[in-house]
Amino acid sequence: MNWPVPELPEVETIVRDLRPELTSRLIENPRLFYSDVLYGVTSRKLLAGLRGRRIVEVFRRAKHAVFLLDSGVRLIIQPGMSGVMLVYRGSPSAAEQRYAVLTAELSGGSTFMYRDVRRLGTILLLDEQGWRAYTARIGPEPLADDFRVADLAARLGGSRQAVKKVIMDQHRLAGVGNIYANEALFRARIDPSLPADRLDPSQVARLYRSIRTVLSQAIASQGTTFRDYRTGTGARGSFQFRLHVYGREGRPCRRCGATLAMTHSIDGRATTFCWRCQAVRSLNDA
Ligand SMILES: [Zn+2]
Structure with missing residues (x-):
């Protein structure tokens, strides 16, 4: 069977859970374990773009989680069918680290982790211009107040x-x-x-x-x-x-x-x- 990818309700749920844990946190130590999920960004550029940045907003666009940083850059994660995003109080165990794709130690002592067994998800890092082009290609949000x-x-x-x-x-x-x-x-x-x-x-x-x-x-x-x-x-x-x-x-x-x-x-x-x-x-x- 072809397992479904997370759609709007799943990503919205993830984002609502992550928002209070991530908003205004500082990304202290980002680590990338696999680079095959990167799209349009190198591993080095991704880590440099995340390190020392504060997360100012966490929201959803279509089926993607968007993390706006204080630099104006947006980290975008589209979880594939096996993608999971979690925040651990403290550090995850070795077992929890298994299949980790991206982790980030945050100010306050917690750790964000994007884990993906099959790695069919995608990670992007977009500047303001890249984001505008990206979001313009996607249709309107069906749950938006102004969607008629x-x-x-x-x-x-x-x-x-x-x-x-x-x-x-x-x-x-x-x-x-x-x-x-x-x-x-x-x-x-x-x-x-x-x-x-x-x-x-x-x-x-x-x-x-x-x-x-x-x-x-x-x-x-x-x-x-x-x-x-x-x-x-x-x-x-x-x-x-x-x-x-x-x-x-x-x-x-x-x-x-x-x-x-x-x-x-x-x-x-x-x-x-x-x-x-x-x-x-x-x-x-x-
Ligand atoms: Zn019927």
Whole structure:
């Protein structure tokens, strides 16, 4: 099985846990154990950019954790499917150090660690200009206060691709991956293969509400843990117990009882759906 990468709710959970532990701390001793996760930065440059810097802000953008330093530079960590970010009071044990990719001793005696067994994550270090270019390439945040139905409509409108593929496209919309695309489309009762430009206004409005509701509920549940994902305190998320379709193919639809179907034909990923609840076509096709 293709294990999912942390999506918006998982990274948001990690960031909320890390924020109080990291904000205003000084990075005293950063160490990088593997450089194959670096993107656009050398090991030496990364460490020089972190050493002696104060962390002024910790936040999320799309599926990435962003650490703003007092130099104006941003450290960005996109945890892969096995990436975990934790803060230890004191020093981690040798066992805890296993698979460490980046560690940083902090003022106050704690230690930040990014651990990644498979090292499919990415680390970037961006100056102001690099950050602006980076964030401009990513679509709007679906949970932002100023994200409206009209914004989603605009993001969908120009595409004939399957709506599922479009809402997972990070250039169009930030943070939604396979789990929450499946869940949002089920909740909105929309066929995941429907071309995005065929959704009628009521479907767009339902999808908008569903995406925001599903993401918010998943954050409230601290994300979905199938295997490796952990919160910023090392706990498991619990949204896996509240999924309606993702990973439930062959089981009964929680709404109508029909057997859930699964296909890889939309985007190569597992799309699980209810052929009955999500069969209603767009009014645009009538
Ligand atoms: Zn159903």
